[in-house]
Amino acid sequence: MRKIRLALPSKGRLAEESFAFLERCGLRIYRPNTRQYIATIPSKPNVQVILQRPGDIATGVRQGSLDFGITGYDVLVEKNFGHEEKTLVLHDALGFGKCTINLAAPNESGIESVADLRARAQQLDTPLRIATKFPQLTGQFLESHDIANYRLIDAEGTLEIAPMIGFADVIVDLVSSGVTLRENGLTQLSEGEILRSQSVLVANRAALRERADVLTFARTLLENIEAHLRAKESVMIVANMRGESAEAVAENMFSHSELSGLRGPTIAPVYTRNGEGKRWFSISIAVNRRELDKTIAALRSIGGSGVIVTPALFIFEEEPVRYRAMIEALER
Numbered sequence: 001m002r003k004i005r006l007a008l009p010s011k012g013r014l015a016e017e018s019f020a021f022l023e024r025c026g027l028r029i030y031r032p033n034t035r036q037y038i039a040t041i042p043s044k045p046n047v048q049v050i051l052q053r054p055g056d057i058a059t060g061v062r063q064g065s066l067d068f069g070i071t072g073y074d075v076l077v078e079k080n081f082g083h084e085e086k087t088l089v090l091h092d093a094l095g096f097g098k099c100t101i102n103l104a105a106p107n108e109s110g111i112e113s114v115a116d117l118r119a120r121a122q123q124l125d126t127p128l129r130i131a132t133k134f135p136q137l138t139g140q141f142l143e144s145h146d147i148a149n150y151r152l153i154d155a156e157g158t159l160e161i162a163p164m165i166g167f168a169d170v171i172v173d174l175v176s177s178g179v180t181l182r183e184n185g186l187t188q189l190s191e192g193e194i195l196r197s198q199s200v201l202v203a204n205r206a207a208l209r210e211r212a213d214v215l216t217f218a219r220t221l222l223e224n225i226e227a228h229l230r231a232k233e234s235v236m237i238v239a240n241m242r243g244e245s246a247e248a249v250a251e252n253m254f255s256h257s258e259l260s261g262l263r264g265p266t267i268a269p270v271y272t273r274n275g276e277g278k279r280w281f282s283i284s285i286a287v288n289r290r291e292l293d294k295t296i297a298a299l300r301s302i303g304g305s306g307v308i309v310t311p312a313l314f315i316f317e318e319e320p321v322r323y324r325a326m327i328e329a330l331e332r
Contacts, residue, residue, distance in 0.1 A: 003048040004217050007060060007069035010037060010051035014199065017096040018070045021199075025224040026314070044220075046213060055079055058202070062086045067207045067214050068221065070094070074101055074134065074174065074197035081136040088208065088329055090201045090218060091225055091322055095232075097199035101134055103141075103192030104181050105170040106163045113190035117170065118147050127151035131159050131168035134194070138172045141194045160184040201225070209330055222323045227314035234312040235292060238284045239304040240270060249281050256298040261285030262315070286312055 008022075008029070009015040019029050022041075029049055031039040039049035050066060058079035060066035063086075073092065080087055105111035111120055121128040128150040132138045135152045142150055153168050160180060162168040170189075174197075175181060178188060201221065207214045243249035246267040253259040262285075270280040283304070287295045292309065299307060 001211070001213070003046055004044075004214055005048050005050050005065070005067045006041075007050045007052050007057040007066045007071075008039075009054050009057070009071065011053075014054065014072070014097050015051070018199065021094060021096060025228045027221075027224060044217070047217060058087075061202050061204050064204050064206060066204065067211075068201065068203045068218070070199055070201055072097055072099075072197050073200045074099070074137075074195055076200060076202060077195065078134045078136050086205055088203050088205045088326065090203050090222060090326055092198075092200050093229075094199040094201060094225070095229065098197070099174045099176045100196050101137060101172060101194040102175045103130075103170060103172055103189040103194065104175075104186040105189060107185050107187055109163075109169070111170065111189065112187060114145050114147075114192050117189060117192075118145065120169075121147050121149040124149060128170070129153055129168045130170050130172060131155040131162040132172035133159070133174075134172060137194055160186060203326075205330070208326070218326060219320070219323050222320040222326070223316065224314070226320040226322060227316045230315040230317070231312035233288055233290070234286050234315060235289045236284060236286055236310045236312050237295060237299070238282060238308045238310075239299050240306040241281050241283055241299075241302070241304050242279055243281055243303075244279075246281060249283065252302045253283065253285075256302070258287065258291055258295045258298045259285060261287065286315065 008018045022029060027041050027043065029039050030042050037051040039051060041047050041049060052060065054071040054075045057066065057069040057071040058076045061069045062080050062083055076087070076089070103114065103117065105117070111117050117128070130138060130150055131153045133156060135154055138152060155162060159171045159173045161184065162171055163186070164184070171186070172194065175188060181188060203214070203218060208218060241249055243252065246269070249267050250265060253265050259265065266284045268282050270282050272280060296307060
């Protein structure tokens, strides 16, 4: 049986972010040099990492030549249009590669909204020319907004220049900050957002059903990803606190909602040199880092001191929610 194949973007920012993300999830990628398109995960010798273009990843996972892949949701939807049942999205919010697919028109065109675009298309004797890398998504969007008099121009590379050189009237392109559009004299159309996208983890549905090793690795991926993302916004707090007993300290902490932790605080006796061990306790809780200031203030208000704050790398639960969702989807 061949090795499990995990595909990652081969170049650009998405490649860098995918490598860094998996390393933070405890799955370091080893790539001897940037000219090689095969890599490994040293801790998972049965996994082969294939480096490809995002569009090829979406196609390869759908066709079964790849078992798993990280690609953009925008590319996945476009490439799998009409074949969605062959690919299963395991995680739809990895947190990087965020962008939108938007309609944009030249500033001087007078087209500022989808309604303007519809009116312009109706006025023209010839079809409205729309340059796009996403013909399926674009066509579906236009039809849903009753825009009929148009012609899609399949284009690769830089689309922002297309209206300026007379190649198209408007464009449909990926937008992250919008700076590139503005610098090239283009405006995003009001209500012209076609799709909101970010990086997603996908798998071949048949491989998950038919190969036990693929299913096992799917759980590993989801365990590590979920645990990392859950811990990303959390910190661990350890502090000393006086109290008559562990129960009394816990009761004192539960009077402040900021100090409840995941399920409650861990409390242990502190043995001091001067014999005050029965009066001091060490408490530890995991809290959202955005609530850190409130948490520290609440601890101090009930006598907490010697507070230590450290980042949380992973927070594992009994079973990843998305793993259970995957199993249920396979059973359906």
